[in-house]
Amino acid sequence: MDEAGPGTAAGDVDAADKPVVLEVSHLTKIFDDSQIPGADGMGNRVIVDLSLQVRKNDFLCILGPSGCGKTTLLRCIGGFENFEGKIRINGIERRTPGTDRIMVFQDYNQLFPWKTVEKNIQYGLKLKGIRDKEELRRLSDHALETVGLSGYQKYYPHQLSGGMKQRVAIAKALALKPEIILMDEPFAALDAITRNTLQQELLRISADQDWDCTIIFITHNIQEAIVLGTRIMVMEKGGTIAVNEKNPIRRPVTPASEGYGAYWNKLHAALYRA
Ligand SMILES: Nc1ncnc2c1ncn2[C@@H]1O[C@H](COP(=O)(O)OP(=O)(O)OP(=O)(O)O)[C@@H](O)[C@H]1O
Ligand SMILES: [Mg+2]
Numbered sequence: 001m002d003e004a005g006p007g008t009a010a011g012d013v014d015a016a017d018k019p020v021v022l023e024v025s026h027l028t029k030i031f032d033d034s035q036i037p038g039a040d041g042m043g044n045r046v047i048v049d050l051s052l053q054v055r056k057n058d059f060l061c062i063l064g065p066s067g068c069g070k071t072t073l074l075r076c077i078g079g080f081e082n083f084e085g086k087i088r089i090n091g092i093e094r095r096t097p098g099t100d101r102i103m104v105f106q107d108y109n110q111l112f113p114w115k116t117v118e119k120n121i122q123y124g125l126k127l128k129g130i131r132d133k134e135e136l137r138r139l140s141d142h143a144l145e146t147v148g149l150s151g152y153q154k155y156y157p158h159q160l161s162g163g164m165k166q167r168v169a170i171a172k173a174l175a176l177k178p179e180i181i182l183m184d185e186p187f188a189a190l191d192a193i194t195r196n197t198l199q200q201e202l203l204r205i206s207a208d209q210d211w212d213c214t215i216i217f218i219t220h221n222i223q224e225a226i227v228l229g230t231r232i233m234v235m236e237k238g239g240t241i242a243v244n245e246k247n248p249i250r251r252p253v254t255p256a257s258e259g260y261g262a263y264w265n266k267l268h269a270a271l272y273r274a
Helices: 070-077 117-127 133-146 162-175 190-205 222-228 259-272
Strands: 021-031 044-054 059-063 084-089 101-104 180-183 215-218 229-236 240-246
Touching: 021 070, 044 070, 044 240, 059 222, 070 101, 070 180, 070 215, 101 162, 117 133, 117 162, 133 162, 162 190, 190 222, 222 259, 229 259, 240 259
Parallel strands: 059 215, 059 229, 101 180, 180 215
Antiparallel strands: 021 044, 021 084, 229 240
16 A cells, blocks of 8 residues: 655665564454443444554654544554454564563653652563663663753653653663654644644654654644654544555655645545545
8 A cells, every 4th residue: 555656765764674673464443331331232333353563663653533443553563452353563463562662652641750760760670570770770861861851850740841741651661672762643742842842853763773663653643744754644433444555755844845735635634535
């Protein structure tokens, strides 16, 4: 389904020849609706037979109307929902959470409020089995430096702005060096300026070979998807895939980029058809 036209080199990152990190095969998710008044009791079929591959270093942005199942898809990949079908990470089937798939949410309050910034980051590292204090400090400092928060190690979440909390959440995910970072509208609650800044930071981090990231990023914002994604997917109601293609706009993307307007219109139309 790739539709990058002639002369429209797809971003600076082309992961087509990279190995598949995530493989979702025939995923079906039906929520029990037997307790919901007015429902037919047949189950809410949110995702039906969805298949998807994500390659190493892909930055996949998912757009879709509210309620189409984007969060549900991410939660299935994260191992937080039971489902039918198969989800494999590097070929190994996964059905429960693990430090190979880390989620970053929209909610500012995804940090432990009683732990300092560095302890929040080190928490996941300890779960991964890292015990050495020096090593923990080195890893959390490096992640904090990457998100521009050196010097905030001893702060508590309530002493940070919303944008800073999201930076810590990203640092927490990065520090674990997961196979894939799952981001559910992480910038949706930020003001426009902070959102732009964090988009640029995430672009920089995702292109940094030291971090070697693979990202799935849900957004309602078409511009955000075109600016960030190496691939763009539009989901439609019923959890099927309407679009899944290489982003044809060359990075760095701005609204003045060649082809931007036409591509925005195409995604907008797909989104409103969905
Ligand atoms: N725990 C649950 N139990 C029952 N139904 C659920 C549950 N979680 C989600 N759903 C249903 O699944 C459908 C998809 O929800 P989901 O949160 O995945 O949508 P979304 O695409 O992320 O929407 P939004 O863009 O508004 O965040 C909705 O109909 C919702 O009611
Ligand atoms: Mg959602």
